[in-house]
Amino acid sequence: MNKGFIISLEGGEGAGKTTILEKLVAWLEYEKVDYLTTREPGGVRISEKIRELLLDKENTDMDPRTEALLFAAARRQHLVQKVLPALNENKVVIFDRYVDSSLVYQGYVRGISIDEVFKLNEFAIEGILPDVTLYFDLDPKIGLQRISDGDREVNRLDLEHFSFHEKVREGYLLLKDRFDRFKVIDASQSIEGVFSQVKAEIIKAGIVNE
Numbered sequence: 001m002n003k004g005f006i007i008s009l010e011g012g013e014g015a016g017k018t019t020i021l022e023k024l025v026a027w028l029e030y031e032k033v034d035y036l037t038t039r040e041p042g043g044v045r046i047s048e049k050i051r052e053l054l055l056d057k058e059n060t061d062m063d064p065r066t067e068a069l070l071f072a073a074a075r076r077q078h079l080v081q082k083v084l085p086a087l088n089e090n091k092v093v094i095f096d097r098y099v100d101s102s103l104v105y106q107g108y109v110r111g112i113s114i115d116e117v118f119k120l121n122e123f124a125i126e127g128i129l130p131d132v133t134l135y136f137d138l139d140p141k142i143g144l145q146r147i148s149d150g151d152r153e154v155n156r157l158d159l160e161h162f163s164f165h166e167k168v169r170e171g172y173l174l175l176k177d178r179f180d181r182f183k184v185i186d187a188s189q190s191i192e193g194v195f196s197q198v199k200a201e202i203i204k205a206g207i208v209n210e
């Protein structure tokens with residue numbers, strides 16, 4: 001049992017997860033760590049199809065529970081087809097978003113409740129939780145500004161009101177008090193500053209030796 005290792009990256013829009021992920025991968029390559037990176041929702045064919053439905057700007061009438069079920073369905077398929085085989089090969093699996101995104105976005109922000117969404121997800125993940133979660137904490141004003149300055153395509157969730165993004169941050173900060181695996185990374189620093197905090201957490205977790 002207990003093979004492999006799961007790291008999840010979490011945060012609001014524009015917090016810099018993707019940029020840091022690129023740097024993290026380069027470092028893990030250099031350190032010869034056997035890893036797999038993946039993203040949610042998506043990562044395998046069926047889950048990418050569900051992702052299209054979820055992020056489609058036309059689907060403004062989607063019910064919150066439908067949204068939660070679709071995220072959980074995408075998660076399940078991805079876990080079975082891609083993540084479990086990698087864990088069985090003892091890989092370090094790095095998720096760009098995992099179950100905590102559902103707890104925050106569907107559970108807290110959409111108002112279903114964190115506990116209800118956790119129950120729903122337990123059915124999908126059967127106990128496969130992250131070993132370490134790196135939460136990139138940033139004032140959403142700065143995050144949304146970064147997105148509008150960059151060339152990343154705007155999706156359905158980016159178009160939510162500002163209060164939605166403020167609640168996303170509140171939700172993550174609630175999870176921090178709930179789970180020991182949650183590590184808060186100050187994403188307002190320079191990229192180098194953020195990355196050195198990330199490296200320190202990875203070393204602490206024993207993935208890379210100091």
Ligand code: TMP
Nearest residue numbers: 040041071097098101102105106157158
């Ligand atoms: P991203 O590709 O920028 O991370 O966008 C994915 C969007 O989906 C982001 O706004 C967060 C949202 N999301 C949820 O609401 N619930 C989930 O379970 C996941 C994985 C993502």
